[in-house]
Amino acid sequence: MSTLRVLTYHRIGQLDESPNMSPATLSASAEAFVAQMRMVAQRFQPVSLEQVLTSIDGGPVLPARAVLVTFDDATVCFARHAWPVLRELHVPATLFVPTAFPGSDREFWWDRLHRLIQAAGQSWPSGTSSEMWRTPWGAMAVGSAAARRQAWRRLAAGFVHGPFEQALRWLRESAARCSLEPRRSPVLSWPELRRLRDEGVAIAPHTRTHPPLTAINAAALTDELNGARDDLARELGDCWPAIAYPGGFCNEQVVVATQAAGMRLGFTTRRGTNHWPAAEPLRLRRINVGRRSGPGRLAIQLSLPGPLFNGLCSVLAAP
């Protein structure tokens, strides 16, 4: 029995490099990322998605201190800031792509919401007072920076808990009222993804349109899972049987549908380490890296014995 630790990254870069994107998904500066990956390469045993999948099929067991480095959302900063570092340090990477985004004008809902709330400082949707927004989740004050931070939290909860379609409709209508300019997708294009695949990146599905899978109906769930698998097979010739659930959200229905789509591994955002081979390979834990995760803090999280770390995570996650 071994242990698999999985790191989750989203975006790499400086805050001011992407003012139109929500800072909530910025995992590390380019410099911090280099320091973190040097630490991982020196003190741990980076493994590839292929090694992980082979090990559950009776292939070689994972080495001690195995760490899988994953990136959700496949934004362009991966190619710019992350992959050159990973390649130089021989750290395998797994990139989870929402397959409706490459080459489109789709924007992630949290980035559009961020822009909308930013715009609240200057202009107001018609039909609202200068300090209140009427939303499906009640009236929200947006007249000060603190109020806008609170509005962000309440609105984001509305997207996550659903109904997701209703939240998207409200966002679309509000963006139109605010005359928010459409933006091109921040996700890597198919030609860029094919180049990364050729250079050794494992490219795997992150659904098609990135909804919280627990907040959509059964038909949409099947379409998101099977559609992403088929998009990758069409564009890249193959699809790794491993998925990262958007926002980490999964329940029994999601797990059953994921298995039916042919997936062998499902990555959540529940913090912790995994005994390996995992008892529940479609509910794997990961360790999310945020802007406060320096190399020292990350090393501690990766070094603690699995049961102790998972126990601490459960205590800290308890309401």
Ligand SMILES: [Zn+2]
């Ligand atoms: Zn995501």
